Amino acid sequence: MSLPEPIITRRFGIENSHTLEGYLSSGGYRGLRRALEMSPQEVHEEVRTASLLGRGGAGFPAGVKWGFCPPGVWPRYLVVNGDESEPGTYKDRLLMERDPHQLIEGCLIACYALGLSQCFLYVRGEMALAQERIAVALNEAYQAGYVGKNVLGSKLSVDIVLHWGAGAYIVGEETALLESLEGKRGMPRLKPPAFPASFGLYGKPTIVNNVETLSNLAWIIENSGAGFAALGSEQSTGTRMFAVSGHVKNPGVFEVEFGVTTFRDIIFGPQCAGGIAGGRKLKTFIPGGASAPWFFEEHLDLPLDKATVDQAGSMLGSGAIVVMDETTDAVAACHNLVRFFARESCGKCTPCREGTSWLESVLSRIMRFQGRLEDLDLLMDICDNISPGIAWPPKMTTICPLGPSAVSPVASALARFRDEFEAYIAKSTVAASVGRPRIPVAAG
Amino acid sequence: MGYFTSDNAKLAEEIMARYPKVRSALIPLLHLAQEQGGYVTSEAMQEIAELVGATPAEVLGTLSFYEMFKPTDPGRYQINICHGISCFLCGSTELLHHAEERLGIPAGGSTADGLFSLEAVECIAACTEAPALQVNYRYFNRVAPELFDEVVESLASGELAEVPPHGVLARVRQHIPVERAAGPSSPEVSETPVWLES
Numbered sequence: 010m011s012l013p014e015p016i017i018t019r020r021f022g023i024e025n026s027h028t029l030e031g032y033l034s035s036g037g038y039r040g041l042r043r044a045l046e047m048s049p050q051e052v053h054e055e056v057r058t059a060s061l062l063g064r065g066g067a068g069f070p071a072g073v074k075w076g077f078c079p080p081g082v083w084p085r086y087l088v089v090n091g092d093e094s095e096p097g098t099y100k101d102r103l104l105m106e107r108d109p110h111q112l113i114e115g116c117l118i119a120c121y122a123l124g125l126s127q128c129f130l131y132v133r134g135e136m137a138l139a140q141e142r143i144a145v146a147l148n149e150a151y152q153a154g155y156v157g158k159n160v161l162g163s164k165l166s167v168d169i170v171l172h173w174g175a176g177a178y179i180v181g182e183e184t185a186l187l188e189s190l191e192g193k194r195g196m197p198r199l200k201p202p203a204f205p206a207s208f209g210l211y212g213k214p215t216i217v218n219n220v221e222t223l224s225n226l227a228w229i230i231e232n233s234g235a236g237f238a239a240l241g242s243e244q245s246t247g248t249r250m251f252a253v254s255g256h257v258k259n260p261g262v263f264e265v266e267f268g269v270t271t272f273r274d275i276i277f278g279p280q281c282a283g284g285i286a287g288g289r290k291l292k293t294f295i296p297g298g299a300s301a302p303w304f305f306e307e308h309l310d311l312p313l314d315k316a317t318v319d320q321a322g323s324m325l326g327s328g329a330i331v332v333m334d335e336t337t338d339a340v341a342a343c344h345n346l347v348r349f350f351a352r353e354s355c356g357k358c359t360p361c362r363e364g365t366s367w368l369e370s371v372l373s374r375i376m377r378f379q380g381r382l383e384d385l386d387l388l389m390d391i392c393d394n395i396s397p398g399i400a401w402p403p404k405m406t407t408i409c410p411l412g413p414s415a416v417s418p419v420a421s422a423l424a425r426f427r428d429e430f431e432a433y434i435a436k437s438t439v440a441a442s443v444g445r446p447r448i449p450v451a452a453g
Numbered sequence: 454m455g456y457f458t459s460d461n462a463k464l465a466e467e468i469m470a471r472y473p474k475v476r477s478a479l480i481p482l483l484h485l486a487q488e489q490g491g492y493v494t495s496e497a498m499q500e501i502a503e504l505v506g507a508t509p510a511e512v513l514g515t516l517s518f519y520e521m522f523k524p525t526d527p528g529r530y531q532i533n534i535c536h537g538i539s540c541f542l543c544g545s546t547e548l549l550h551h552a553e554e555r556l557g558i559p560a561g562g563s564t565a566d567g568l569f570s571l572e573a574v575e576c577i578a579a580c581t582e583a584p585a586l587q588v589n590y591r592y593f594n595r596v597a598p599e600l601f602d603e604v605v606e607s608l609a610s611g612e613l614a615e616v617p618p619h620g621v622l623a624r625v626r627q628h629i630p631v632e633r634a635a636g637p638s639s640p641e642v643s644e645t646p647v648w649l650e651s
Contacts, residue, residue, distance in 0.1 A: 096537040096576040124646040127638035137590040140623035157633035164648035166635040176520030192479030194518035211640035254539035254580035
């Protein structure tokens with residue numbers, strides 16, 4: 010496998026890529042200039058032709074999502090989701106820190122195409138450098154006439170407002186993000202009616218796009234949607250950034266051809282993560298962030314293609330591949346992931362609020378050698394209450410997918426590494442309970 | 454006399470003017486208060502409530518949802534050790550234990566000298582640089598115990614100037630020049646954007 014000519018990371022090697030000077034000297038804002046020569050409809054059509062899949066997690070085609078705004082309802086808003094926080098995911102921060110103008114240019118192109126009259130760029134609160142780089146970039150871009158009133162002398166007038174979050178994973182869910190942007194607790198809204206394209210920020214049509222998605226637009230408009238779609242597979246087009254972390258020799262963020270590069274290429278390829286560190290063997294890997302069911306040796310030759318991975322029972326999610334070697338304690342890894350969801354549940358829906366906490370409690374007592382064999386059935390029972398049938402894609406009893414996400418590591422680990430759970434329980438100091446498993450009431 | 458200094462009160466006005474609805478400025482104003490005082494005091498909450506037209510309880514309700522807002526003083530440096538899955542696989546548990554021993558406080562605690570608070574936090578998006586930590590939201594990558602000790606010593610002796618006091622995030626703020634501003638787009642005003650008119 011050879012790495013493609015990079016698209017969105019092509020400026021990462023340039024030292025001052027985050028400044029207007031560095032951006033302009035490497036072809037910056039040519040996509041915007043080109044877009045302004047086209048009609049808004051033509052720009053939208055170009056993005057549709059590119060078949061650009063959303064890079065935030067759900068993988069929905071951006072051009073199609075753009076088409077969901079009800080005609081004639083104004084104003085419409087653009088909200089940029091820069092709240093990257095899915096465990097294992099590391100790419101939007103890089104794009105914001107290293108090439109903020111590319112993102113700004115993408116925002117302007119989207120606003121032009123869809124008649125979005127104000128843009129809110131929501132950056133995760135913990136990312137101080139990204140906030141700083143975007144603030145500097147916006148200040149430069151305003152001064153130079155790229156953003157604000159009459160962009161480059163055209164009729165396009167749009168403000169881009171930089172907004173910081175304040176620490177809450179759930180705000181990455183688009184309706185929770187809108188609540189947060191309205192100054193409230195970041196709890197997801199019930200859909201319907203709250204599909205953002207029709208009922209979004211302040212109840213108005215709103216496009217919520219991920220940072221990486223928008224960062225692709227400048228290239229697409231400059232080079233054509235067909236040019237983008239020529240890369241990758243039929244449905245997973247272009248290139249995409251994947252972070253490969255965990256027990257690999259060379260952890261890193263790699264921009265690879267989407268849809269055709271395989272997990273083996275990216276995990277073992279010498280130009281990518283270079284294989285398992287220390288000459289050890291692969292135990293399992295998570296293909297798309299903490300929410301995704303685990304993959305194993307037999308999945309290595311699958312391409313990083315949305316449809317293929319979905320069909321194989323997991324997802325590419327937010328481009329986060331987490332590799333675990335043979336020495337990994339599957340129970341501890343499972344507990345780590347579940348604890349995350351338990352801690353980040355917003356508490357709005359009962360199956361998630363209660364279910365994730367119980368999963369965490371039961372896993373913790375197994376790890377403290379206080380588990381019982383029935384606990385393994387109890388874990389699956391709790392999973393089934395959060396997501397009936399424990400199927401893929403998960404059935405929902407909650408407003409958003411956070412709860413069902415906690416089911417993924419439990420179901421994966423128990424199906425493949427049940428013996429490891431049993432080994433913990435074999436050392437348990439607690440006698441098996443009689444009859445139906447009882448959920449102990451926590452003291453205090 | 455309000456909570457905000459006169460400079461920050463001006464900044465608050467500028468921030469509020471960007472949003473179609475002033476309540477949207479709530480989180481940015483909480484950040485501004487935390488920047489000014491290192492944490493969000495009840496006086497700050499009271500003033501922000503008045504500014505954005507909410508009750509103090511609503512301000513507290515929003516604030517308490519978000520991990521970064523501290524209603525009590527965390528000290529000068531908030532050390533957040535990531536224990537997300539990638540960092541966990543690469544030794545974050547050992548790093549956290551080391552940090553607890555070195556600082557003499559458990560995760561969730563603060564040192565008596567008012568310098569450090571320590572927390573174990575969820576994924577901070579530095580997964581390929583594990584184990585990672587943040588001090589006042591500035592990253593330190595691939596942190597071995599020795600590096601942790603160095604960082605703590607440099608912070609204590611004031612040598613790490615690139616880490617500002619707790620509460621300060623971006624050191625450059627967005628400023629929209631009046632003559633370049635398109636202005637907020639009110640949800641009450643239904644107008645077809647001019648660039649869509651053929």
